[in-house]
Amino acid sequence: MTEFDQYYVKAEPLLRDALKVFRDTHTEKTLTHKQHQWAYYDIGSHNDHVILWLVGGLRLADSAFRSIPMMMTDFRIIAPSYPPLNTMDDLADGLNAILRAEGIKKCSVLAGSFGGMVAQVFVRRHAAQIDKVILSTTTTPDPIQAERYQQLLDMMMTAPDELILETAKTQMYGMINPPSTEADFWKAYLDELYTDRLTKNDLISTYRCLIDFMVNHHFQPNDLNTWHGEILILDSDNDNVFEPSARENVNALYPQAHSHTFTNAGHSPASSQRDVYFEIVRKFLHE
Numbered sequence: 001m002t003e004f005d006q007y008y009v010k011a012e013p014l015l016r017d018a019l020k021v022f023r024d025t026h027t028e029k030t031l032t033h034k035q036h037q038w039a040y041y042d043i044g045s046h047n048d049h050v051i052l053w054l055v056g057g058l059r060l061a062d063s064a065f066r067s068i069p070m071m072m073t074d075f076r077i078i079a080p081s082y083p084p085l086n087t088m089d090d091l092a093d094g095l096n097a098i099l100r101a102e103g104i105k106k107c108s109v110l111a112g113s114f115g116g117m118v119a120q121v122f123v124r125r126h127a128a129q130i131d132k133v134i135l136s137t138t139t140t141p142d143p144i145q146a147e148r149y150q151q152l153l154d155m156m157m158t159a160p161d162e163l164i165l166e167t168a169k170t171q172m173y174g175m176i177n178p179p180s181t182e183a184d185f186w187k188a189y190l191d192e193l194y195t196d197r198l199t200k201n202d203l204i205s206t207y208r209c210l211i212d213f214m215v216n217h218h219f220q221p222n223d224l225n226t227w228h229g230e231i232l233i234l235d236s237d238n239d240n241v242f243e244p245s246a247r248e249n250v251n252a253l254y255p256q257a258h259s260h261t262f263t264n265a266g267h268s269p270a271s272s273q274r275d276v277y278f279e280i281v282r283k284f285l286h287e
Helices: 001-010 013-027 087-100 114-125 141-157 161-178 178-198 201-218 244-255 274-286
Strands: 029-033 036-043 050-054 078-080 107-112 128-138 232-235 258-262
Touching: 001 013, 001 178, 013 178, 029 087, 050 087, 050 114, 078 087, 078 141, 087 114, 087 178, 087 201, 107 114, 114 128, 114 201, 128 274, 161 178, 161 201, 232 244, 232 274, 258 274
Parallel strands: 050 078, 050 107, 107 128, 128 232, 232 258
Antiparallel strands: 029 036, 036 078
16 A cells, blocks of 8 residues: 555545546646745646646645646646745745746736735735736734734744644644545545645744734735736635634725625635636636
8 A cells, every 4th residue: 555545545535536646647846946945836838827826824735636627727827835934025036936937927826825925925026927816815914913823833833843743733624624525535635744744844934924924014005006917805704714804904905906705615715615716716817
């Protein structure tokens, strides 16, 4: 039995097979930028329309293994995993280095949750590279939230690695909140993720970037007045990660944006209402 089979032996066959096909079919590229190695997928050949696909707190690009195939026939997709950096600026500049290396002069950005925070920094640092941004179930800078993240980071720094990774696995499962028909798969995916693929250092990176975003970035509605792109905000009326005030803050920060609120879609409408979600995304990107 392979290591993959050992992790996914009890997982729902449809999801297990989809993940295996994705990994077997697509090979990650690598790029070193400022002594940090980035890994990313480059899928599709539609150079006239590129999506920079920014995943959330799972950090690794293959967490979008079910969603990317829905878009790859119409678009070229660049989907990076995040190396353990400590600031949002460093993440944004690394993304820009990938685009430069691939010869991509213009792209659209599809970003959810933590990725949506990265995207907001990226569009302000590299606006000329972007024509459209989709911000999905994310939030804006808030120093008050930074206090909570700092407390968690302080606890993390002294706790044993195994405890931190096990706690993260439990918390992430709660955030994903999968339906019962997918529960065994996501337990297996997270078990593999926090056993073999992510380290405590990766989790520390996430919290340091969250704190940096909340404290060191100060956005205003007129920040993008000279940018000629478009924004679409996608959120959910029962997001179990961000408070309703976060949704209000995102919409207030981008008064020029198009928006759509999903009903009972949880934190990840891209998963819970996949067909409708990507119909809206595809329409916005093609307009």
